[in-house]
Amino acid sequence: MLRPTGLTDRQRAIVGSTWLHRAKEEEKASLRYGALALSLEKHHAPNEILELCLRAARDEAEHAKLCMELAHEFLGQRADQATQADVVPAMTVEYSEQQLTWEIVQTCCLNETWNATLLGHIYQRAEWPSIKRAARTLLADEIWHSRLGWSYLNALSSKGSLNWLSDHIVSMLKSSGAKEILRDETGDELEAYGEVSGATRRQLFSNTFRDVISPGLETLGVSTSAAHAWFQIIGDRTDRA
Numbered sequence: 001m002l003r004p005t006g007l008t009d010r011q012r013a014i015v016g017s018t019w020l021h022r023a024k025e026e027e028k029a030s031l032r033y034g035a036l037a038l039s040l041e042k043h044h045a046p047n048e049i050l051e052l053c054l055r056a057a058r059d060e061a062e063h064a065k066l067c068m069e070l071a072h073e074f075l076g077q078r079a080d081q082a083t084q085a086d087v088v089p090a091m092t093v094e095y096s097e098q099q100l101t102w103e104i105v106q107t108c109c110l111n112e113t114w115n116a117t118l119l120g121h122i123y124q125r126a127e128w129p130s131i132k133r134a135a136r137t138l139l140a141d142e143i144w145h146s147r148l149g150w151s152y153l154n155a156l157s158s159k160g161s162l163n164w165l166s167d168h169i170v171s172m173l174k175s176s177g178a179k180e181i182l183r184d185e186t187g188d189e190l191e192a193y194g195e196v197s198g199a200t201r202r203q204l205f206s207n208t209f210r211d212v213i214s215p216g217l218e219t220l221g222v223s224t225s226a227a228h229a230w231f232q233i234i235g236d237r238t239d240r241a
C-alpha cells in the first residue's frame, strides 16, 4: 500500500495512531449498539428505533475496518502489532429502561452529535484523499446514529417527563471526554491529514453543545443549565492554565 511520504516518521505515527484509536472505538461502538438493540427490543421500543440501532451496529463494524485501513496506511505493520494485544469483550448488559435511556442519550445525543460535528470539520479541512473520503463516509453514518438518539428521546417524551435526565448531563459530558477535549493542546500542523488542533476541538465541542445538543435537550424538557455552568467553570480554568 502507498504510504504518505511527505511526513516525518513522528507525523505518520501521530496520524496512524489517531485512526488506530478510532478503529478500536468503532469496534466498541458496534458492540455497544448490539447490546442496545437487544435492550431496545426487550423494552418494546418502536420498530424504526430498533432498525436504526441494528443499522448502527453494522455501520460501526464497517467503520472499524475503514479506520484500520487508514491506520495501516500510516503505520504499516505496526498497526497489526498494536491491535494483537487488544481483544474487545462482548457486551452482555441488562439495562433497566432508565439505564437504557441514559446510555442512548450519552451514546447518540451527545457522543454521535459531537462526532458528526468533528467529522464534518475533518472532511472540510483534510486534503489527504483517503482521510477526506473516510471522514465523509463516517460522517454520513454518524448523523444517522445521532438521529437514533433524538428519535428515541422524542418517542419517550410523549410518554412522560424526561426532566430526571437534567441531573445527569454533566456526568455524561465528563464521560464523553469533555475535560480532555477542553484541555487538549494539540497543534494544527497536521490539519491536512485530518488532525484537529486542541483550540479548534474546544471551540467545536462547546459550539456543538450550545447550538445543537442543549437546544435539542431543552426542547424535550431536559434542563441543561447545570451543564452550561460546568462548561463555564472548565473554560475559565482552561483560560487561566
Ligand SMILES: [Fe+2]
Residues within 6 Å of the ligand: 026, 029, 059, 060, 063, 138, 142
Ligand atoms: Fe462510527
Ligand SMILES: [Fe+2]
Residues within 6 Å of the ligand: 029, 056, 060, 112, 141, 142, 145
Ligand atoms: Fe456512530
